[in-house]
Amino acid sequence: MIRVWEMVNSLFTGATPRRRMALPSRVPVVALVVNEQDRHVLASVFGQEPLDVRFAESCEEACSVANQLTAPVILLDRDWPETEWRAAVERLTASPHRACVILVSAVSDAYLWQELTRRGGYDVLPKPLQADKVERTVKLALSYWNSTPKPAVPAGSRRK
DSSP states (O other): OHHHHHHHHHHHHOOOTTOOOOOOOOEEEEEEOOOHHHHHHHHHHHHHTTEEEEEOSSHHHHHHHHHHHTOSEEEEETTOTTOOHHHHHHHHHTSTTOOEEEEEESOOOHHHHHHHHHTTOOEEEESSOOHHHHHHHHHHHHHHHHHSOOOOOOGGGOOO
């Protein structure tokens, strides 16, 4: 009876019955965050999850690292020095893999969320960061990212 259920389950999951599944690799998340305490919260949350946080030191570096790693989630601090957050969101969301950009902000209201989403962003995380809100928001962003179709990448442009 167990073998029958394994076969039925394999039809829905695409898995081969009785075959050992590989453990999922760590998912890269890029963070451009000013405050050291917020960085510490991110590092502690992602250390407990299969997520690998990569801290960037500029918007250009965040774009580069996100594209190189095909990071599905990017956290952007609204207060990053010498960076206009609206332009940064548009640049980060223009990635070929369509990352979910989460704005980290001391201000968090419906107007800001609407403006962020109009520019292609995903959500706003209020500062100071709290582990449970970070975890919930990032998991929802990953779920959303996994459920949305991505544009096909031409064969000659794939990174090695």
